[in-house]
Amino acid sequence: MPESPHPATTHTRRTVLKSTAVAAAGATLVPAPAVAASSVPAAAPTTAGGVAEAMEITLSVNGRKHAVTVEPRVTLLDALRERLALTGTKKGCDRGECGACTVLVDGERIKSCLTLAVMRQGSAITTVEGLADGDRLHPVQEAFIRRDAFQCGGCTPGQIMSAVACIREGHTGSEEEIRQWMSGNICRCACYQNIVAAVADAAREVRG
Amino acid sequence: MTGLVGRPVARVDGRVKVTGAARYPADDPVPGALHGFLVTSEVAKGEVTDIDTSAALAHPGVVAVLTHRDMPRLTVPPFPYLKGFIPMQDTAIHHVGQPVAIVVANTVEQAHEAAALVAVRYRAERPRVVIDDAAGPPHLPPPFRNRPNEIKRGDAAAALARAEVRVEARCSSATRHHNPIEPHATTAQWDGDRLTLHETAQGVNLTKGTIAAVFALPVENVRVVAPYLGGGFGAKGPLWSHTIINAAAARVLRRPIRLVLSRAQMYTMAGHRSEFRQHIRLGATRAGKLTAILDTTTAQLSNTDEAIFNASESARLLYDCPNVHVRQEGVRLDVATSSYMRSPETTAHFGLETALDELSWALDMDPVELRRRNHTEFNQETGQRFGSKHLLKCYDMASQAFGWSQRKRKPGATKDGDEYVGWGMATEMHTFGAMPSNASVTVGVDGKVVLRTATQDIGTGTYTIISQIVADAMGVPLDVIQAHIGDTALPVAGLSAASATIASVSGPVDRAARAARDAVVGLAVADERSPLFGVPADEVETRHGHLIHSRNHQRRDSYRAVVSRAGEPVEATGSGPNLPGLSYGVVFVEVRVHARLGSVRVTRVVTAHDIGRVMNRRTARGQVIGGVTWGIGHALMEHTVYDRNSGRVVNPNLSTYLVPVCADAPPALEALFVDEPDPGSTALGARGFGETPITGVPAAIGNAIYHATGRRVRDLPITQDKLL
Known part of the structure; x- marks a missing residue:
């Protein structure tokens, strides 16, 4: 099953923290506007202002483990994009309506804007960057190119991740079934007929 | 010639888009960038009386909170800044969401949280946000970009009075929002x-x-980068105020700042298709020849601008009619500025194509035949004959593929299970733009072409x-070509709106590539080390990356070797300059209307388009399937709802502003093309096209619903409740 995320065998521990000395710099440069008086590191542990303490967690993404310090309020989507620089996963609505942020968590498709990073420790997360096997594209990726199943590409990572799961779920028995089970991912360019064709193609290849 | 133009070549940006490697503007890493988030007005009209930023400033990670008190004075720039004013320059409030x-702040979360902690006090007045609540009658706004809002040809009123047959229709359309999947994003970095x-x-x-004008900068001091775009549909054509405010904040703070609009903010910050009313009257002979078109429209305008985008171009240009009166009125309301939205003319075109359908029933004439009888080979305003127009062929191709001749000449005559089945059609038309553009082509010493x-x-x-x-012009394979676009550091080219991209850049790209080819051929024939030394340049052919003597194929060199x-x-x-023009087509649809629920499904669609030369049948088809589905959204689903008391948008999200999803797209769709190069084209025979295949879809659906049920609905969207 090519869509199955592989457990990490190599650990790359890196802390992806955005700049921490920002507040102080801003304060010295800007006299007039209202500027934060105290220097507070980006995601440093704090309980000030009712914000829960940031914590170091480990996320397993595309077979690699990443140590990342996040506040509990950080979504998995923002952890991927802003902390791990995995910008293939897109933010379209940030409220679970468009599907652009779909990723696989332990093989299931979920909307990464609707789950918190801290809730996904110990899970195997797969993003669009982790789908290909080196230079060899996943059958769903191949099918999307072959069937011209995208235009702007803004929803495409989410469509592809959703399609991988849709095929594994067995919801590709007919075009009508694909249309229904791929309706959680909006394509505003509206390549829907081509998306259905791509998913059907890939399903034949993956499921045999 | 490798002959790739016209072939259904797979997208060269496919791999980066399916692997997540394509970097969109919100993905570009900008070291040290802070995150901005806007606080927006909760009232539609009035003024800000106080802003308390203390709680926001106390929030961890917050660097600054800027208000009208802190912003530098900025200049309202010219088109394409449509808004008429720059927010946060004073305390006045003109619309909700301003x-x-x-x-x-340092992180996205901090910026969002702190934005909710900014306490704003207002003096609020009761707003007027929908056309029904307008304070006075509509008025005729001054010309927008030199285009007048009232156009007369002949004497339409007199011709209507004399007409043997008259049809009158009043139509309306709700406010719509573009909703590209990628929200507007801007990162400003000052040096x-x-x-x-x-x-x-x-x-x-x-x-x-435009941004240079805001900050009174020399234009060359600004660089704008957008190598990929997650959809635009017109929403990202104009400059909007969030970009100005973010850039101003970055200048004040001397730090790069990234700002991404929330989905909800996109409903008040970046344009929309205006709420719209239309009163259309047609006069005709009993033989179906149009003698008069009177088309009076009313668009919702803001209180800070008067631009009308829902233009009645098709009433003026599409059919042969000597007497036409188009009047595009507006009412000023306490709403955000509207703008271009994919096929702006779709809104008014609905009225024309609906009225024609009504005329066809009044005459007991096939609606395709009615349109044929009013076909014209001449531009109705200039009197010039079109160099190339194959609309009649479109009618032939599509009606035959659809099986239109089997249509029953009676509404409500076909039922399949619980559903009434109906067929409808409409002509499509779009005026496309073209802008002066430039290109450069470089052949590297490695033989790669940039x-x-x-x-x-x-x-x-x-x-x-x-x-x-480039591949065709130079005779090189696609895989040695790398295209760099979306960056003002590159040769100047026009914008990607008004279906203008291909019409604008094809000629310049072709010329640059041919010039590069000629330069390399010149090098080869002058180089003693080349097998082509001494061969006349016009006897050298280029293909597959090789330069070949046309009379002796053994004498050959390669781009790579020569350079x-x-x-x-x-x-x-x-x-080179480029020419704007018109693209045409027709759309036939089958709908199924549930007898008890009133739900409508679009089950089958056939289109045929005359777009000059088809450059790439895949991407052209992509515009058709996208356009048809946009037309379905326009006809049946999409509408922005305003609360008339507060002026707020009630449904600023994708769960209550419904756009078509996969299950809504017609399962059967056939996209046909005439594919005859336009001899007048400056773009290798092609014309601008992208927006054409939406324009007729809403009317075709409405006409099909009438055919299915006998009920004529003229108010869009045709939601279920209107058919119960």
């Missing part, structure tokens, strides 16, 4: 007086000039088509 403060924007811009050069032009790919296939053009021996890259440029 920015009143920007919070800048002294130089500004770089990573910007979701459909026209990097227009944005560059194409540079500051156009954009908003999903329509620009990367692919301009690469096909490698020369020791330095060969560069050539191309430019």
Whole structure:
């Protein structure tokens, strides 16, 4: 099953923290506007202002483990994009309506804007960057190119991740079934007929 | 010639888009960038009386909160800044969602949280936000971009009074929002007086000039970068105020700042298709010849601008009619500024094509035959004959493929289970733009070809088509070509709106590539080390990356070898003006209307289009399937709802503003093309096309619903409740 995320065998521990000395710099440069008086590191542990303490967690993404310090309020989507620089996963609505942020968590498709990073420790997360096997594209990726199943590409990572799961779920028995089970991912360019064709193609290849 | 132009070549940007490697403006890494988030007005009319930023400033990670008190004085720039004013320059509030403060913090979460902690007090007045609540009658706004809002040809009123047959229809359409999947994003990075924007811009050069005017910068001090765009549909054509405010904040704080609009903010910050009313009257002979078209429309305008985008172009241009009176009125309301939205003429075209359908029933004439009888080979306003127009062929192709001749000449005559089945059609038309553009082509010592032009790919296939053009012009394979676009550091090109991209860049790209080819051929025939030494340049053919003597194929060289021996890259440029024009087509649809529920499904669609030469049948088909589905959204689903008391948008999200999903797209769709090169085209025989295949869809659906049920609905969207 090519869509199955592989457990990490190599650990790359890196802390992806955005700049921490920002507040102080801003304060010295800007006299007039209202500027934060105290220097507070980006995601440093704090309980000030009712914000829960940031914590170091480990996320397993595309077979690699990443140590990342996040506040509990950080979504998995923002952890991927802003902390791990995995910008293939897109933010379209940030409220679970468009599907652009779909990723696989332990093989299931979920909307990464609707789950918190801290809730996904110990899970195997797969993003669009982790789908290909080196230079060899996943059958769903191949099918999307072959069937011209995208235009702007803004929803495409989410469509592809959703399609991988849709095929594994067995919801590709007919075009009508694909249309229904791929309706959680909006394509505003509206390549829907081509998306259905791509998913059907890939399903034949993956499921045999 | 490798002959790639016209072939259904797979998208060259496919791999980066399916692997997540394509970097969109919100993905570009900008070291040290802070995160901005806007605080927006909760009232529609009045003024800000106080802003308390203390709680926001106390929030961890917050760097600054800027309000009207802190913003530098800025200049309202010219088109394409449509808003008429820059927010946060004073305390006046003109619409809900107008920015009143920007919070800048280290992380996205901090900025969002702190924005909610900014306490704003207002003096609020009761707003008027929908046409029904307008204070007075509609008025005729002054010309917008030199285009008058009232156009008369002949004497339409007198011709209508004399007409043998008359049809009158009053139509309406709700406010719509573009909703590209990628929200508007801007990252401003200053280096002294130089500004770089990573910007979701459909026209990097227009944005560059406009933002330079805001800050009174020399234009060359600004760079705008947008290599990929996650959809635009017009929303990212104009410059909007969030970009200005974010850039101003970045200048004040001397730090790069990234700002991404929330989905809800996109409903008040970046344009929309206006709420719309239409009163259309047609006069005709009993033989179905149009004698009069009177088309009076009313658009919702803001209180700070008067631009009308829902233009009645088709009433003026599409059919042969000597007496036409178009009047585009507006009412000023306390709403955000409207703008262009994919096929702006769709709104008014619905009225024309609906009224024609009604006329066809009044005459007991087939609606296709009615349109044939009013076909014209002449531009109705200039009197000039079109150099190339194959609309009649479109009617033939599509009606035959659809099986139109089997249509029952009676409404409500076909039922299949619980559903009434109906067929409808409408003509499609779009006036496309074209802008002066430039391109350069460089052949490297490694034989690689780099194409540079500051156009954009908003999903329509620009990367692919301009690469096909270079491949053909030079005789090189696609895989040695790299196209760089979406950056003002590249040769100046026009914006990607008004279906203008291919019409604008094809000629310049072709000329640059041919000039590069000629330069390399010139090097080869002058080089003693080349097998082609001494061969007349016009006897050298180029294909598959090789230069070949046309009369002796054994004598051959390669781009790579020639340029490698020369020791330095060969560069050539191309430019040229381009011509705007019209594209045509027709759409036939089958709908199924549930007898008890009133739900409508569009089950089958056939289109045929005359777009000049089809550059790439895949990407062209992509525009058709996208356009048809946009037309379904326009006809049946999409509508922005305002609360008339508060002026707020009630449904600023994708769960209550419904756009078509996969299950809504017609399962059967056939996209046909005439594919005859337009001899008048400056774009290798092609015409602008992208927006054409929406224009007729809403009317075709409405006409099909009438055919299915006998009920004529003239108010869009045709939601279920209107058919119960």
